[in-house]
Structures are given as C-alpha cells and as structure tokens.
Amino acid sequence: MVTTLLVVVICLAIIFDFINGFHDAANSIATIVSTKVLTPFQAVLWAALFNFLAFIAVRYFGFHGGNFEVANTVAKTVLEEFITMKVVLAGLVAAITWNLITWWFGIPSSSSHTLIGGFAGAGMTNAAFLGVNAFKAVNTSVVLKTVAYIFLAPFIGLFIAYVITIIILYICKNARPASAERWFRTGQLISSAALSFAHGGNDAQKVMGIIYVALFSSQVIQNGDPMPTWIPVACYSAIALGTLSGGWKIVKTMGSKITKVTPLEGVSAETAGAVTLFITENLGIPVSTTHTITGSIIGVGLTKRVSAVRWGVTLNLVWAWIITIPISALIAAIVFTAVKYI
Known part of the structure; x- marks a missing residue:
C-alpha cells in the first residue's frame, strides 16, 4: 500500500508542477506578450527554456551555492512526527484543486502558497486526530516567514x-x-529570460521538497540523505512543459488589466521581479512569483500616476492572495479526513 501511495503522491507532485507551469506562465510572459515583443507561442518557448536552465545552473554550475534552499524550507513546513504519506497526498490534492480553480477564473494566485497551505493544513489535521494541538504540527518560523512575504514580496x-x-x-x-523603443524591446528579451530563470529556480524547488518528504515518510530515504537527482530533473522538466502549455486567462489579467505596459516598463517590471526572486531564493524563502511580478507591474504604473493603476483589479488580486493559504489548508483538511481511514 505504501509503495502504491508513494507512486500516486509522486505523480500528483509532478502534475502540480505541470499545472504550476501553465498557471504561472503568465508571470514570465505577460508583459512581453502585452507589449508584442514576442508572440504568445514564442514567449512560452522562451520562458520554458529558461525555466529548465535554472536547474542546470544550480546543479552543474553552483548557482545559489549549488543548493536547493527553497526545497529545504518547504520540506520543513510540517514537523517530521506529523508527516505521513496521506498528509502529503492531501496537501497536493488541495494545492492542485485551488490552482485549477484560480486558473479557471483567471486569478493569478500563488502556487507556492497553496502548496504550503495545503501541506500545513493536512499536517495540522493529522495532529488533531492524534489528540495534539494542531498548531504544534507546523514549523511556525517557516509559516510566519512565508506569510510575511505575501505582503513583503510585492512591495519589494x-x-x-x-x-x-x-x-x-x-x-x-x-x-x-523610436531608437529607445527598439532598445527596450530587445531588453525585454533579456529581462523576461531573467524572470523565467528566477521563476524556474523558485517554483520547481517547492515540489522537490514535497517529494523528498514523501520519500522520507515512506522510508525510501533517511532524513539528511542527499536529494536524488531524478527529483529536480522531473520537477524542472514538468514546470517547463507546463509553461509551454500557456495560461492565457492569467496573461490577460497580468499583461493588461492592472496597468498598460510599454516595453520600457516591461523591462523594469521583469528586472525587478527577477532581482526580488534571486534575493529570496538565496535566503531560502518560498515567495510567490505571482505576487512579486504583480507588485513590479504596479510599481511601473505608479511612475506615470497613481490613477494609471487599476486599483479595483489589484484589490481583488490581494484578496485572492490572502485567502489562498487558509482555503488550501481547509481543502487539505477535508481531503485528509476523507482518506485517513482508506
């Protein structure tokens, strides 16, 4: 049973990364598509390439010190004694469910936070069934740091x-x-590549941490063992393939509904998003690419005038960010309860 469940969990984790790819494709390509520097198809090919190059840079060229710090952080969301295969399963199902709901409605919510919320919610429910205070199941420092960056990442x-x-x-x-326009259109190729590279390095690591936890929970590996190479290969490949499938509803929201973006502003927003992600990746903080690039787009809008930002759309996005973790945790709690006795 454990072996079958482990295979199911790994498959769900890879599916989540694929969904994360098309859900968050908009983060990397929204501005470059809205400014018509690349066609949508060219943009997703460009983004997918640099998503995968992030893995090669970390694994073989020592980028970020050759460590997957974000994966390590996510793996520590729930304390070891409360992690079971069903906890991991429920967390993944919750994360996939919320990602699909928000994608369907074109809401650029955070794949990172839905994964952490789902994992934490399932772990807390398991603790409650064991007669332990639910909040003792989670690593408070990890969760509080993640919650803090819901607000800090977009402002940075x-x-x-x-x-x-x-x-x-x-x-x-x-x-x-005319000359400046040509330079900025070329510059957007570089800035969007940097953002896609940062997105791949940031987001694929989260599922790597979940798969590592699943292998540990099923005693395939021991705590402290190095991460098997196939895990990052599978995760980075899945997120790159997911990016290739696009995410056009969210592209529309990110690329045009928040504020009108020119090539100059596209370069600024993408560069700011990439810099923010590179900093937080080095610190091992699982921030939201969605939140980061949204904040960056608002930043370029504010250089024109405050009214250039469509604050009604922005407020709706903020509400989606706030409810992502608790709703994901609630879905995970329901799923864990349903599968506990199977």
Missing part, C-alpha cells in the same frame, strides 16, 4: 520596479523615442 518588487523605471527615464530623457 514595487519599490525596485519604481526605482529602475525612474532611473531609465532619467538616462533616456534625451533619447529618440
């Missing part, structure tokens, strides 16, 4: 994007508009 992205845009506008104030 916003600030960096605002500053970059102001600097670029000052440097290029005497440039010919």
Whole structure:
C-alpha cells in the first residue's frame, strides 16, 4: 500500500508542477506578450527554456551555492512526527484543486502558497486526530516567514520596479523615442529570460521538497540523505512543459488589466521581479512569483500616476492572495479526513 501511495503522491507532485507551469506562465510572459515583443507561442518557448536552465545552473554550475534552499524550507513546513504519506497526498490534492480553480477564473494566485497551505493544513489535521494541538504540527518560523512575504514580496518588487523605471527615464530623457523603443524591446528579451530563470529556480524547488518528504515518510530515504537527482530533473522538466502549455486567462489579467505596459516598463517590471526572486531564493524563502511580478507591474504604473493603476483589479488580486493559504489548508483538511481511514 505504501509503495502504491508513494507512486500516486509522486505523480500528483509532478502534475502540480505541470499545472504550476501553465498557471504561472503568465508571470514570465505577460508583459512581453502585452507589449508584442514576442508572440504568445514564442514567449512560452522562451520562458520554458529558461525555466529548465535554472536547474542546470544550480546543479552543474553552483548557482545559489549549488543548493536547493527553497526545497529545504518547504520540506520543513510540517514537523517530521506529523508527516505521513496521506498528509502529503492531501496537501497536493488541495494545492492542485485551488490552482485549477484560480486558473479557471483567471486569478493569478500563488502556487507556492497553496502548496504550503495545503501541506500545513493536512499536517495540522493529522495532529488533531492524534489528540495534539494542531498548531504544534507546523514549523511556525517557516509559516510566519512565508506569510510575511505575501505582503513583503510585492512591495519589494514595487519599490525596485519604481526605482529602475525612474532611473531609465532619467538616462533616456534625451533619447529618440523610436531608437529607445527598439532598445527596450530587445531588453525585454533579456529581462523576461531573467524572470523565467528566477521563476524556474523558485517554483520547481517547492515540489522537490514535497517529494523528498514523501520519500522520507515512506522510508525510501533517511532524513539528511542527499536529494536524488531524478527529483529536480522531473520537477524542472514538468514546470517547463507546463509553461509551454500557456495560461492565457492569467496573461490577460497580468499583461493588461492592472496597468498598460510599454516595453520600457516591461523591462523594469521583469528586472525587478527577477532581482526580488534571486534575493529570496538565496535566503531560502518560498515567495510567490505571482505576487512579486504583480507588485513590479504596479510599481511601473505608479511612475506615470497613481490613477494609471487599476486599483479595483489589484484589490481583488490581494484578496485572492490572502485567502489562498487558509482555503488550501481547509481543502487539505477535508481531503485528509476523507482518506485517513482508506
């Protein structure tokens, strides 16, 4: 039974990464598509390539010190004594369910937070069944750090994007508009590649941590053993393939509904998003790519005027961010309860 359940969990984890790819494809390509620098098909090919290159950079070229710090953080969301295969299963089912719901409605919610919320919710429910205070099942420092960056990541992205845009506008104030436009369209290829690279390095690691926990829970590996190479290969491949399948409803929201984005502003937003993700990846903090790039897009909008940002759309996105962890935890609790006695 454990072997069968382990296979199911690993398959669900890979499916989650695939869904994460098309759900979060918009993060990497929304601005470059909305500015018509690349067609949607060209953009997803570009994003998928750099999603996978992130794995090669970490594994073979020592990027981020050659460590998958975000994966390690996610794996520690629930304390070891409360982790079972059914906890992992319920967390993944919850995360997949919420991702599909938000994708269907075109809401750019966080795949990272739904995964952590699902995992934590299942672990807390298991603790409750064992007669233990549910909150003792989770690693409080990991959860609080993750929750804090729901709000910090978009503000960091916003600030960096605002500053970059102001600097670029000052440097290029005497440039010919047509010439500057060509340079920024080329620059968007570089900035979107950097964002896709950062997205791959950030998001694929989260499922790597979950699969590692599943292998540990089923005693296939021991705690402290190195992560088998096939795990990052499978996760990065799945997220790259998912990106290839696109996510056009969310592209529309990110690329045009928040604020109108020009190539100059696309370069600023994507660069700010990439910088924010690179910093948090080095710190091992599982932040949301969605939140980060949304904040960056708002930042470039604010350089024009406050009214350039469609605050009604933005407020709806913020509410989606806030409810993602608790709803994912609730779904996971229901799923765990349903499968506990099977």
